[in-house]
Amino acid sequence: MQTFVRIVESGSLSAAASQMDTTQPTISRRLQNLEQMLGVKLIQRTTHSMKLTDDGERCYQHARRLIENWQLLEDEVSGARDDPAGVLRVRAPHAFGQDQLIGPLGDYLRRYPQINIEWILNDRSPDFIPEGIDCAIHVGAITDASMVGILLAEVPRIVVAAPSLLASYGPVNQVADLAQLPWVALSSFYRNEVTLNQLSSGEPFRFDITPRLSTDSLYAVRKAAINGLGVGMVSSWVVKEDLDAGTLLHVLPDWQAAPLPVYLLYPYASYYPARLRKFIELMKEVMPSLTGTRTAR
Numbered sequence: 001m002q003t004f005v006r007i008v009e010s011g012s013l014s015a016a017a018s019q020m021d022t023t024q025p026t027i028s029r030r031l032q033n034l035e036q037m038l039g040v041k042l043i044q045r046t047t048h049s050m051k052l053t054d055d056g057e058r059c060y061q062h063a064r065r066l067i068e069n070w071q072l073l074e075d076e077v078s079g080a081r082d083d084p085a086g087v088l089r090v091r092a093p094h095a096f097g098q099d100q101l102i103g104p105l106g107d108y109l110r111r112y113p114q115i116n117i118e119w120i121l122n123d124r125s126p127d128f129i130p131e132g133i134d135c136a137i138h139v140g141a142i143t144d145a146s147m148v149g150i151l152l153a154e155v156p157r158i159v160v161a162a163p164s165l166l167a168s169y170g171p172v173n174q175v176a177d178l179a180q181l182p183w184v185a186l187s188s189f190y191r192n193e194v195t196l197n198q199l200s201s202g203e204p205f206r207f208d209i210t211p212r213l214s215t216d217s218l219y220a221v222r223k224a225a226i227n228g229l230g231v232g233m234v235s236s237w238v239v240k241e242d243l244d245a246g247t248l249l250h251v252l253p254d255w256q257a258a259p260l261p262v263y264l265l266y267p268y269a270s271y272y273p274a275r276l277r278k279f280i281e282l283m284k285e286v287m288p289s290l291t292g293t294r295t296a297r
Contacts, residue, residue, distance in 0.1 A: 001063045003030040004042065008052065008060050009129040019132045068271045084275035085114035091126040091136040092119065095218040095238060096262075100293070101137065104286045108279060115275050123188060123216060128267045134276050135266035137283070140189065147265045150280065152287035154259040154296045156236045159196070159251040162228040166249065175205045175255050182230040185211035186221045189260070190233060196255040205255070222248075233257050237292020261296060262287060 006016040007027065017024045035042050042056035052060060092101055098121055109115060120126075125143060126133045142149045159178065166172065169181055175196060185191050191214060195206040212230045215221060218238055225232035225239075226247050242248040264283050266276065288295040 001034065002067060003027055004034055005060065005063050005067060007031060007043070007050075008056075010132070011130050012050065015130065065270070068269060083114070084112045084273070084278045086273065086275055087116045087118060088275045088279060089118040089120065089132055089134045090279070091131075091133050092121055093123050093137065093139050094121045096139060096235075097121045097137065100237060100290050104282060104290075107286075108282050111282075112275070112278060126265075128265075135264055135279065138263045138265050139260050141261065142263055142265070144265075146268070148268055150264045150284065151261055151296050152264055152283055153262045153290070153293040155262060155293050156259045157233055157257040158236050158239075158253070159231060159233050159255065159257075160225055160239050160243070160248045161231045161251050162226055162247065163249055165228040165230070166251070168228075172251055175252060176207070178231060178251070179207040179209070182212045183209040184221050184224040184230040184232045185209065185214040186218060186233065187214045187216050190257075194233060194257070196252075196257055199254050199256060235260065235292060237290075240292065259294075259297075262293065 003016065003020065006020055007013055010016045010019055013027045013031070014024050017027045020027070031043065038055075038059065040055040040059075041053050042059055044051045044053055097119065105117065105119065109117065120133070125138070126136045128134075128136070128147070137152075138149075139155060161172075161181070165181070172178060172181070175198075178194070178196075183194070192210070193206060193208050195204055197204050213220075213224050215224075218234060221232045221234055222238050222242070224230065225234070226242060231251065239248050243250055264280060266272075266280075287293060
């Protein structure tokens, strides 16, 4: 039954085999055994696709509830409801996940020695069930309303530039001057236009840009700005040392982009294992105090 649920949620026999660390023939044999035991066809398969039958859909819904109830029973019998164990699969943004979150991650692993974590770093939205992801740290607006989203903190964003760039183009005295400078763009959050807000009044100012360089990597934007390729709008934590060293300058500190929200996302379920519940508790506790984040306003 667990194999059948994994086939449905991963989308194919081969994906289920990969997630369950076994072979596709083994997955196929388990499915055939279940169909023979129930006396119905659960999945219609062609060369390029598969589809649940009506019986398969009913079986899947019942199987999910049975598995969740069984996991709850196992935890209660073994005393694991508040003593997490097993593997937690977490997706996090590449830059944020390899810098800001490794410390809290170590605290979590030391606190719960029976836990192992698969820490998956990329900047795309996860497909939770097919990929077997338990939860995700997500920076930016939530695009999937079917997920549970817990707002953990927010990340301030600032405008920075290399001293050499500002020396070449002259001083930036007002926000309109920024539109005359070359830019590097973080395509995940801004491409062809920038909106800044004046901190003292909240007044917005929007202007168009034609980036000399556009990338989905926060680290690449930072490096390009240091090399004088253009002005960049970045999370404040990633350039803290550069600002301290003077290799980058904070341009017009009274003008900032809207901060990016940081969410913890996970699928709805009737039961969540202790390893996920404890991770959620830890993230809610530590996220607002990380360097470069703050409590969401």
